[in-house]
Each structure stands twice: as C-alpha cells, then as structure tokens.
Amino acid sequence: MKGLTIDYVTLLPALVPVVGLVVVLVADLVDPRLRRTPYAVAALAALGSAVATVPGLALGGGSARQTFCLAARPAAAGRPAGPGLQQVCLWQADALASTLQLAAALSALVCIALAWPSARRSRPADSTREPVEAVLLLAALAGTVVVAASRDVGTWLIALELATLPVIALVALSGRRSAVAGATQLLVTSLVSFALLVLGTALWFTATGSPFLTPDAALSSGGAFAAAGAGAGTTPVVAASVASGLVALATVLVVAGVGFKLSLVPFHAWTPTAYSGSSVPIATFLATVSKVAALAALLVVLRAVAVLGTPAVLSIAILAALSMTLGNVMALRQDDVVRLLAWSTVAQAGWVVMPLVSISALGVGASATYLLTYVVATLVAFAVVAVTLRDQPGDGRRLTAYEGLWQRSPWRAGALALALTSLAGLPPGVIGLVGKITALRPVMAQGWVWLAVIAAANAVIGVAVYLRWFRAVITAPTGAAPATGVPTRDPAAALAAARRRPGLVLGLVLASAVLVVVSVQPDLLLGLLG
Template sequence: MKGLTVDYATVLPALLPVVGLVVVLVADLVDPRLRRFPYAVAGLAALGSALATVPGLALGGGSTRQTFCLTGRAAARGSLPAIEGLPQVCLWQADALGSTLQLAAALAALVCIALAWPGTRRVRPVGSTREPVEAVLLLAALAGTVVVAASRDVGTWLVALELATLPVIALVALSGRRSAVAGATQLLVTSLVSFALLVLGVALWFTATGSPFLTPDAALSTGGAFAAGTGAGATAVVFPSVSAGLVALATVLVVAGVGFKLSLVPFHAWTPTAYAGSSVAVATFLATVSKVAALAALLVVLRAVSVLGTPALLSIAILAALSMTLGNVMALRQDDVVRLLAWSTVAQAGWVVLPLVSISALGVTASATYLLTYLVATLVAFAVVAVTLRDEPGRGRHLSAYDGLWQRNPWRAGALALALTSLAGLPPGVIGLVGKITALRPVVAEGWVWLAVIAAVNAVMGVAVYLRWLRGVITVPEGRAAPRQPAAEALAAARRRPALVAGLVLASAVLVMVSVQPDLLLRLLG
C-alpha cells in the first residue's frame, strides 16, 4: 500500500447526502418551480445513507472498517507528525457504535424531511426558494453528522462538526419570523463560542500528544515530532513530554464546546428560543440529528483518552446535575409543547452525558444507548405535535389541544403516550427505563453517590413533567365531550398529509420495536 487509500463503500453514508444536495441544486436550476422534488431527493438520500451503514452495524468485537489511510512515508510527506513508525494512520473509521449513530442520524433526518414535506400545491410560488434551500441545508447538516461520527483527525472532526451546526442556524432563520431570527442569532453566537473552545481544546491536544489524530495511539504517546519544512532541508521538531493534566484540560474544553451543541446548562440559553422560533421539522432536527452530531464528536475524543485511565471528570458530573435539574424545573412550567420539549432536551442532555463521568467503554456505550432512547421517543413526540398542528394550526402547540386526544384519535394518542412514558422511564415505554438504568450503571460503578441521588430525584421530576402532558391525553376534559374522530374523516385527513403520517408511523414503529426488544440497541452498539 502506497500513499492514500480510499474505500468508497465505507464513506458511502456521507457521500449519499452530498450527492442528494447536488441533485437538488441542479434540479432547481433546471426547473425552479418544483416544490416536492427537493424533499423527495432529500428523503431518498437520507434513506440511502441509513442503508449504507448496515455493513458497519455488523462489526463487533472491536472490529473496524477504515479508509483514507496514509502510509508512514506518505504521511511524512504531508507534514503529519509522529507517524513514521506506524504502518498506517486512517482518517476515517467505522465501527458498530459509530455506524449506529450514523444510522440514527439518517433515520431521524428522514422523519424530519417527512415533517417538512410541503402541502398539496405541487408548484411553488414565483420567487419562493424555501423548498430547495431547506432540503440542501438538511442534507448538508446530515452529511456533517455522519462524517463527525467516523472522523479520527482533528481537521475533519472540527470541519464536520461545524458542517453539522451551521446549516441548522440557517434553517432556524429560514422562516423569517422575528422569533426565528432571534433564535438563529442566539444559536450563531453560542456556536462561535463553542467553536473557539473546541479549537483551544484541539490545540492543547496537539501540544500534549504531538499528533493531529484523535486515536488511542495518539493519546498514549508522550510526545511527538513533525517535519518542519519540505524536501531535503526538512528538520524534525520534537515535542517534550507533557503531563496527563494537559490532556485532561483539553478534554474539559471539548466537553464545554460540545456542551453548547448538546444544550447542557449553562450553555443552553439558545435552546427554548430556537425551538420556539423554528418550524416543527427544524425543531425536531435540532432535538435529534444535531444532538447525535454533538455526542458523536464528544465520544470520538473520550474513546481516545479512555486508554489513559483518565479519572472521572467533575465538570461532566456538574453539567449533568445542573442540566437535569434546571431542564425539569423549567419544563414543569411550560404550556407550549414545543417549549416543553425544548426544556426536556436540556434535561435529557444531562442524562446523556451522565454516564461519561466514567471515561471508559462502559460509560461511552451507556451514553450512546441513552441518546438513542431519547432520540426515538422525541421523534415520535414531535411528529405527533406536527400532525396536531396541521389539524389545529391555531392552538396545536398548547397543552390543552391534547386534552381528550385518546377519545378523539386513539392511534395518535397511543403513539404520544408511548413517547412520553419512554422519556419518563415508565411502562409501557420500557426502553426509557432501560436507558436510565444503563446511564446510572457507570455512575454507581465510579462511586458517585451524590450524583446518583440527584439523578434519581430528577427521574421523579421527569415523571411529573411528562405525566402532566399525558394526563390530558388520556382523560376526557371536564364539562365537555371529546367525540371520537370518525374513521372516514381520519382517513381523509391522512390522505391530505401522507408524508406527515408516514413520518409518525416510521418513528412510532421504531419506538415500538425497541420497547418490545430493548436489548436491540445494545446489540447494535456492539
């Protein structure tokens, strides 16, 4: 093997969204009147990306699929440090955990595209460019999410993480409403601060390890060298050994930088504003795909430093405790369901990072497991909100719009009930209970008693948050009847919004499947 080797099958999950957005752009040039075609292409690209992750899902026992691999000499010619002694270094790595996160992002993006599907008018008005722009931005953010889960060098990692973030800022502002612009502005400012922290963390990583690669081998190195200059005059510059404290500081900065994107307290201020100002489809994307990108980026770093036996980080414990508590307290005060789900995201983000107090394989797997349980349940909840908004555009965002939903529309109420009980960790949402137990295991194993107590208290508070919504769904409003929607009327409504219904059905089917067989997620994660 000489130079750079590329396995296109391994990078196919990222290539398909890129191909899809190119097709959308070309089609818009050819016929700018098309309204549904951009979403159809985006949906096919997301579905293809999900299917392309299947070979990676079959990997187990630490097996990986690698590509963009450099031999020692080729890397030296590219002025990459500390790799002359290595047989090869690969910039892209697919394994069971990374492929599962890619699959989750692609399926979540597919549901978001279904929720954003335009109405009955097939030809868009003259001068309107919303449809192709929205489809391109969704695919660009998806491509960034897929890449960041597999990247193993700091350059690709940083660029992919920002590619997963910047298009979402434009998506939030796309509606043009004042609230949307305010949310996009807040998101932009926090993203810039996040990027600065991430760059500083990467710089410290490079200083400590002498390597631009986010791999265990790089973490284990106590120093490194790189070629300064080119040709025969190149000289080797050697980094001195740096204490493990510098690597720990780099990790803390990465946690803080990713904390903005995960909506962790105190980096959460943009979340309720951005969610409330966005369309439901974009808010769903923020709550699901963007969170996969953020956690995937964090796990790349933590899996690299886990070989050092790094002690548990107090900063992660504090962020988790604050996020769970503030998120639940604020969610209890919300009557707007989108804002309720926004604060729910803050609380659930605390649960996502909770297992990472143990920087180990157990903590990484537990964190990914909880993220997937949250993602599927949140997709269903947002899909129900989107369908309700289509039926009741004036009041579908208020909790009162869901009173007596069980009597009016049992199948939609059942989907919402399963989603809310999963988020609360109650039967029949068994997957939510499994996720919480899995998240607590590393905390108990590390001996964080006070953190486990705070998590248990917040689990009870979370039950109150979601039962407050669920109570109205399953009870008949006092003093007024809640007639059941006739089957013919329900069928006609479904025909008017087939994409919305398809998105809800897809998300609900996945939630039912993992609730019936919760160990499926653990098997997928290897």
Template structure:
C-alpha cells in the same frame, strides 16, 4: 498522495447526502417551481445513507471500517507525524458504535423530511426557492453529522461538526415565524462561542500530543513525545503534556455542551425550538444532538486509554442540566417549549455516564442518546400531525385532552414516547436507558450524583405525566370553529391530511415499539 488508500464504499453514508444535495440544486434549475421534488430527493438520499451504514453495524471486537488511510512511512515522510506501532493511520474509522450513530442520524433525518412534506395542490411562486434551500441545508447538516462520527483527525472533526451546526441555524431562520430570527441569532452566537472553545481544545491537543489524530495511540504518545527531544525535561514535560490533554478534553466538553444544550450553555434552546417549525425543531432535537455526542465520544474514546479519572465538570453539568431542565419543563404549557426544556434535562442524562471516561461510560452515553432520540422524534411527530388537525392550538397541552378518543393510535404513540422519556412502562427502553446511564456513575462511586439523578428521574415522571394525564383521562377538547367558506386545502383553517407526514409518525413509532419490546437489540447494535 502516494500511499493514500480510499475505500469509497465505506464513505457512502456521507457521499449519498452530498450527492443528494447536488441533485437538489440541479433539479431546482430544471423544475424551478417544484415543491415536493427537493424533499423527495432529500428523503431518498437520507434513506440511502441509512442503508449504507448497515455493513458497519455487524462489526465487533474492535473492528472498524476505514478509509483515507496513510501508511506509517508515508505519514512520517510527509507533513504528518509518524504514529509509532501502527502500519497505517486513517482519517475515517467507523465501528459499530459510530455506524449506529450514523444510522440514527439518517433515519431521524428521514422522519424530519416526512414531517416537512409540503401540501399538495400548491405551487411555489415564481422565483421562490425555499424548499430547495431547506432540503440542501438539511442534507448538508446530515453529511456533517455522518462525517463527524467517523472522523479521526482534528481538521475533519472540527469542520464536520460545524457543517452539522451552521446549516441548522439557517433552517431556524427560514422557518417563517416571528421568533425565528431571535432563535437563529441566539443559536449563531452560541455556535461561535462553541467553535472558539473547540478550536482552543484542538490546539491544546496538538500541543500535547504532537499529532493531528484523535486516537488512543496519539493520546499515549503525549507522555513520550517530549522526551524524544533529548532535553532535560524528560520527567517534567510528560506530566505537563498529560495536563494539556486533560484541559483540551474539558474545553471540548464545554464546546460540545453548547450543541448538546447542557446548562449553562442552554439559553438558546427554548427560543430556537419555539421559533422553528416543528420539523426543524425535531431536527435540532435529534440529528444535531447525535452530531454533538458523536464528536464528544471521538475525543473521549481517544483519552480513555490514559485512564483518566472521573471528571467533576461533567458531573456538575449533568446535575445542573437535569435539575433545571425538569423544573422549567414543569412550568410549560406550550408542548414545543416543554420538549425544548426536556432536551436540556435529557442532555444531562446523556452525559451522566461520561463521569466514567471508559468504554462502559461511552457505550452507556450512546445508548441513552439513542433512546432519547427515538422517543423525542415520536413526540415531535405527534405534535406535527396534531398541528395539521388543530393548527396553532396544537402547540398547547390542552389541545391533547381527549386525544385517546379522537385518535387512539396517535395517543398510543405519544404515551409510548413520553413514558420512554420518563423511564416508565410501557416505555421499557427508557427505563433500560436510565439504568444503563446510572451503572458507570455507581461503578465510579459518585453517590451524590446518583442521588441527584434518582431525584430528577422522579421529577421527570411528573413532567411527562402532566402532559399525558389529559391525553388519557380528560374529555375531548372542543375543536375551534371553522369559518364559513373554508375548504379542505388548509387555507380556510381545516386540517389537511398528508399521508407522508403520518408515515413519518408511523416509522418513528414503529422503531420505538421495536426497541421497547427488544431493548437488547439497541445494546447489540452498539457492539
């Protein structure tokens, strides 16, 4: 198209996962029985995607890295509406906040790949295709997450968000557990409902603004676009248009609420987590949540310029999610289900600052999401390593009794992760995240919501200390007996030490230690 400019360097965070996906498919044709090669390629592609986001982290003062840009004249002369006051409109815009979300998604994918690393000494049976399929699905979901964080047109935004979601449904179904089918089915049904709400929201946005772009300029044009028709509706239609923008925002919030596990859209979460393998559950809890919030922030940053007042629906969803998530987490003995309900509660904290649809609310929400992602990733990594030691028994809280004696470094990582989620020292970054999340709420005068959040912060402490108490104070839990003739390959019930899995835990724990010691580093990354 004439006038279209593409900067491929800016697109590298998305292009590298796609390239890795293609390489995995080709490699599977050449080495059809390799088990580690697909995951190695996926890990390298994810690392490359993370590295490609680094130039965007230094952006400030509203600067963005842009690609797929059309000049205003080209946009006006073609099928796209002209955006007044801009020399060009861009489908891809990544600023410091967007690049940080992309980096978080890519690094989280690296850790999930490490946790899923296959055992040594075992080859896939002839015709088996599970590892390449899983690697391809993971890379596709990562590519969708990266794209949605930088997309600025409704078509790319919607397609990328679904690309970040649908492969994860297949990953849940492929987990091999009996409950995986139920979790995948629930996730698929809720995703279809979510997609319907998002499409309706996008349609209302286009009807209100006349623009396919999710930008502040398009939102501002909603008041003047109808007056340009020259009809007698110069006074009435602008207010109707603004109302449509507000309704579109609410529908997008509801659609993304399914993906964020907000109450009442959360029902799939405990079933899908419990039915998944630990690496897939970790991917659902981290990368998928980054995709959902990134999609929501694209819309909210566009409408913030209208000075939209606090949205009561967001306040209600945040309060319900925090309360129900914490209460249900208190009743769980399965640590994966506990982390699933923790996700519901933490989702309430993630959207809490968005009662202020402003730059302050957006930055606070992104800050809390990144805090949650790092801490949750460490918790899942500890669970994954523990399962290598104790098999199915590692999913119960009792399996972590005396962990401090068996593995001090693993216990230390779990303590840091759970105290970060609770907002207690030594998890300083969790405390910073909660204070940051409450600032916009107090600034907007939502006193009742701040009180509910404070009460839930106390309940959350009880949730995580219930798990930690045995880790620190209880005697070491007895290990299950090993059957006669069992070897150390994992077939006879004995744990298998996999350095790559341990490396995944070490990487995520190191990031959590850094941001806990220097919490201002995270704030600076977000610009």
C-alpha cells in the same frame, strides 16, 4: 496523495447525502417550480445513507470500516518517527459509530417526512424554500455522518460545524421574528462553541504533536512534549506532567464546546428560543440529528483519551447534574409543548453525558444507548405535535389541545403515550427504563454515589414532567368543545387533511414503529451498541 488509500464503499454513508443535495440543486435549476421533488430526493438520500451503514453494524472485537488510510512514513536518519506518523486511518467507523450514523440518517428521514409540503402553496415565495431546506438538511446529515467516523482534528472540526451551520439557516428560514431570534442565539453560541473547540484541539496538538484523535496519539503526548522542549532543558518527568495537564485541559474545553450543541447547562440558553421559533420539523432535527452529531463528536475525543485515565470527569458530572435538574424544573412550568420538549432536551442531555464519568467501553456504550432511546421517543413526540398542528394550527402547541386526544385519535394518543412513558422511564415505555438503568450502571461502578442520588431524584421529577402531558391525553375535555379549544373534526375533513400532508402521517408511523420495536425488544438496541 502518495500512500493514501480510499475505499468509496466505506464512505457511502456520507457520499449519498452529498450526491442527494447535488441532485436537488440540479433539479431546481432544471425546473424551479417543483415542490415535492427536493424532499423526495432528500428522503431517498437519507434512506440510502441509512442502508449504507448496515455493514458496519455487525462489526465486533474492535474492528472498524476504515478508509483514508495513511501509510507509515519512514523515519529520517538519526530521528525516530514521531507521533501520528504510524499507519493511521482518518475514517474509522466501528459498530458504535455506524449505529450513530444509522440513527442520524433515520431521524433525518423522519424530519424530511414531517417537512413534506402540502399539495397547496400558501404563498408564491414558498417556491424557493423547498430546495433550500432539502439541501440544508442533507448537508447537516452529511456532517453528522462524517463526524462520527472522523479521527483527525481537521475533519472532526469541519464536520461538526457542517452539522451545525446549516441548522442555523434552517431555523431562520421561516423569516418570523421568533425564528430570527432563535437563529441569532444559535449562531452566537455556535461561534463560542467553535472557539472553545479550536482552542481545545490546539492544546491537543501542542501536547501530543499529532493531528489525530487516537489513543496512540494520546499515549505519546509526554514523549512529544519532551521532544519539543528538549532544547529548553525540560526534563522528561516535567514534560509528561505538563502534557498530561494540557490533554486534560483540552478535554475540558472540548466538553464545554460540545456542551453548547448538546444543550448542557450552562450552555443551554439558546435551546428554548430556537425550538419555539423553528418549525416543528426543524425543531425535531435540532432535538435529534444535531444531538447525535454532538455526542458522536464528544465520543471521538473521549475514546482517544480513555487510555490516560479519567480526565475531566468531574466537569462532566457537574454538567450532568445541573442539566437534568434545571431542565426538569423548567419543563414543569411549560404549557407550550415545544418549549416543554426543549427543556426536556436539556434534562435528557444530562442523562446522556452522565455515564461518561466512566470513560470506558461501559460508559461510552451506556451514553450512546441513552441517546438513542431519547432520540426515538422525541421523534415520536414531535411527530404527534406536527400532526396536531395540522389539525389545530392556532393552539396545537398548548397542552390543552391534547385534552381528549384518546377519544379523538386513539392511535395518535397511543404513540404519544408510548413516547412520554419512554422519556419518563415508565412502562409501557420499557426502552426508557432500560436506558436509565444502563446510564446509571457506570456511575455506580465508579462510585459516584452523589451523582446517582441526583439522577434518581431527577427521574422522579421527570415522571411529573411527562405525566402532565400524558394526563391531558387521557383526560376528557371539560365543558363544550369551543371552550376547551379542541374542535370536533369531521372524519372526512381529517382524511382530506391527511391526504394534503401525507408526510406527517408517514413520519409518525415510521418513528412509532421503531419505538414499538425497541420497546418490545430492547435487546436489539443494546446488541447494536454491544
């Protein structure tokens, strides 16, 4: 296209996963019997994507890595250039977008490690599963990376769905009835979400006359609408008022559409079903990478409309309050740790969007900070669950399976304790406490006292949610081992199991190391996000 400039180095965070999935497909054609090669390629691609985001982490002062830039088009004789015709770049990755891309890539790397196949194949049909799973994981990662940097409605919509649709297939891949039920619910809600997002972007285009999600397009909305309605005798004041209302309505629809993907109440119904029906690595991917994609998509829109004031903040406040309350109350009733983490996701989603009642740099940064805090802690919790299921396939999802974990595996218990205290916002999970304080700052700055009170009450309830699990970890099993369902493992057998599934241990170590670092030095995370 004439006037279009492309910088392929800037696109590397998205190109590396795409190249990786192509390599997986080619390798599968050459030798379909390979089991670990697809995961090795996927892990290298995720790591390469993470490394490619590093140059964007040090950006400041409003600068961004840009590509797909369109040169300004000369205005026609007697007609000024309309909105969207100025110099604009379809890909803009500033420090915030680069940090979200890095979080998505590292989370995907941990999920790939957790999904690493054992040395033995349980059934012949598994020979076709590895490359399919690796390709779908990389496709969803590529969509997440793109949506964080997209600045036009076409790329934004396609990338967001690319980050969602492969996950639906991943949920259903095991073929279990519960997995199919979860995938079906996720598919239906994704279709509704997509319809809301399309309607929202259509209203955006109607109000602004621009396909770009930028502040300039939002500012020009009144003029664009007035120009479109000039023939019908619409006055500029009326046109500006109508355009402002359309932008506000478009923002509400986008919040609702993204709310499905973030598991916000009342768009959350699919979450516990999909999580419990999925394998643990895929549930981990849903809880981390998919949430990064959803928040990244929401922030693209909210940063564009921030110049217009605070549209749709009341709807965000209500969704946040409902989500954290219902999520915590339901999590208190769960004895299945995967369903507990699913309802935890609903509650934590409320904390993630709560700072966005202040659509400003402070609110956006606080929202991203809390999301990354939640993602790191959740990765560790799911990794511990995956390792426990390796040792106790029958009942590793029950809270009772974690009784006496401190005596049986101190390092695993320590990792889980740090993750749970981070989610609860208690020491030694310092990063969780920092995240909650950071999330409350924009709320108090904007005077949302009732929302801050609800958040404080839910912080207390959240402590009870995670301490139920933590208490099991530090409690010695009562009675004989067979009665508790916690068998005593021979160290040699545990070592043999670890050798069969080294990815589980590697994923847990990687996630735990990141959590320890950000807990000891929370300034590292806060510095990345400004």
